[in-house]
Amino acid sequence: MDVCVVGLGKLGLPLAVQFALKGHRVTGADIAPGVVDSVNRGVPPFPREAGLDQALKRVVAEGLLRATTDTTAAVARAEAVVVVVPLVTAADGSPDFALLDAATDAVAAGLRRGTLVSYETTLPVGTTRERWAPRLSARSGLAAGTDFALVFSPERVRTGRVFADLRRYPKLIGGLDASSTRRGAEFYRAVLDFDPRPDLPRPNGVWELASVEAAEFSKLAETTYRDVNIALANQFARYADEVGVDFAEIADACNSQPYSHLHRPGIAVGGHCIPVYPRLYLWNDPGATVVRAAREANLAVPGYAVGVLAGAVPGGIAGQGVLVLGASYRGGVKETAYSGVFPLVEAVRSAGARPYVSDPLYEAEELAALGLPPYGGEPVVAAVLQADHPEYRDLAPVDLPGVRVLLDGRRCTDPKRWAGAEVRRMVLGGE
Structure with missing residues (x-):
């Protein structure tokens, strides 16, 4: 098949590579020229996605994957279009559809009769039927569910292990109508590989849900549960x-x-x-x-944690330096989206202390560009571990000169290394 993947981010690019590895001709569309150039050179635009480096080089070299900034032209050549453009929320919690609206308009401009369109971006329930179907139809002149198939199939992968998760978890899918669901199921069976999972209540593979709303709800439910x-x-x-x-x-x-x-x-x-x-x-x-x-x-947890830390340091932390270990939102990933580092830095400042941040994945200039004060060896009286990077597992008191208290917010460090040390090691919810 000719497939177009719209959005070559940390989920979209591995997905495009997966489709190409199955022998399909894939065009990846992205609005960032730097991303498109990097992909066409066979170089991942972001680090640490297991298996992506070699797989991307292979499919680009074999001519199975190319990238472009012209989404409409890529869609015009495609039999299936998969949209993986981010949806963010505004300060009041409402969804900001600006990026997805623009991507949908570009898709509609190139949409042909008989094409499958699948949204994988997590959406509020009702968005595919009430927003995307009429928008695609109005701008393409084609009827959703009749002239083209429309489905929602949520991504269920984690950055850093996308390829493994694509094989491990069932692919959920719900269509605008029964015909769309069947068409979407056929597509995903042709582009994905699945590991057998005898422990599941149903076999691994593509799971057809009763409606597009059920598919949208399933993604919100499983993540909200967590x-x-x-x-x-x-x-x-x-x-x-x-x-x-x-x-x-x-x-x-x-x-x-x-x-x-x-x-x-x-x-x-x-x-x-x-x-x-x-x-x-x-x-x-x-x-x-x-x-x-x-x-x-x-x-509320970052503020609570800084309060615990302040109470454990003799004399408190006001006027003192406090080191936050880890800018990433989780270990092993160079990404700060909604990272706890930001509220932690603010909580340290609110306590009257001077915050500093270090992270093995970030240079000082990168931290400063994020508005985070980089650590340059300044005296600090306390440290708080925010991201469970593998590099922190062997952290020991000798690595934190001058520190009186370490609050390990991820239970990442080895307590044996801190037994009997002058530096007190604390965790949330116990010692």
């Missing part, structure tokens, strides 16, 4: 601090039977997904008090 579960763990951790017990021990005990699946507490919830998609759900269902309370609970 936010709520993390918030519950964070609430339990705060109480564990209060009564002097280790919540990790409690969670292990509870999870020893199959009806409990307590997550681990963490200093922040970051990334493009978990902090954002509950807000999209709340836009659909503003009366969801549990979801709203969970989001607020997770947003």
Whole structure:
């Protein structure tokens, strides 16, 4: 097939490469000329995606993948179009459709009769039917569901392991109508590989849901569940601090039977997904008090953590330097979307201390460009670990000269390295 992937970001590019690895002719469209140039040279525009370097070089060299800034022309040649353009939320939590609207208009301008259009960007329930179908039809002159097939199929992968996740998890799909669903299912069976999963209630592969709304809802539900579960763990951790017990021990005990699946507490919830998609759900269902309370609970953790740190440092942290370890929103990924580093830096400042940030993936100039004060060896009295980078697993007191207290917000460091040390190691929800 001739396939067009619109949006060559950290999810769209690996998806385009996957399709090309299956022997399909793929055109990747992106509005950033630098991204397009990098892809056409066979060089990933972002680091640390497992397997992407070699796979991209291969499919570009074989002529199976090319990139362009002309989305409309790429769509005009395609039998299937997959849209993976980001959807962000405004300050009030409402979705900002500007980027997706522009991408949809470009798709519509090149849309041909018989084409499949699949949106993989996470959307509020009802968006595909109520926004994309009429917009595509109005600008192309074609009827959605009759002249072209329209489906929603949420991405369910994690940056850094996209190829493995594409094989591991069932591909969910819901169409505007039954014909669209069948067409979408045929497409994804032709472009993806699936590992057998005998432990699943249904076989791995393409799962056809009853409607496009069901597919949209499934993505919001699975991600919002994680936010709520993390918030519950964070609430339990705060109480564990209060009564002097280790919540990790409690969670292990509870999870020893199959009806409990307590997550681990963490200093922040970051990334493009978990902090954002509950807000999209709340836009659909503003009366969801549990979801709203969970989001607020997770947003409060960085401030709580700095308060714990300040109380543990003799004399407090006011007027002192405090080092935040990790700018990324999670370990091993060079990405700061909704990272906990930003509220942590602000909380440190609010406590009257001087924040500094270091990260093994970022140069000082890059941190400064993000508005983060880079660490240059200034004296610091405390440190807080924000991202669980592999490099921090062997962190020891000798690596933090002058530090009196380390708050490990990810339970990433080895407690044995800190036993008996003059530097006190703390975690959220226990010692």
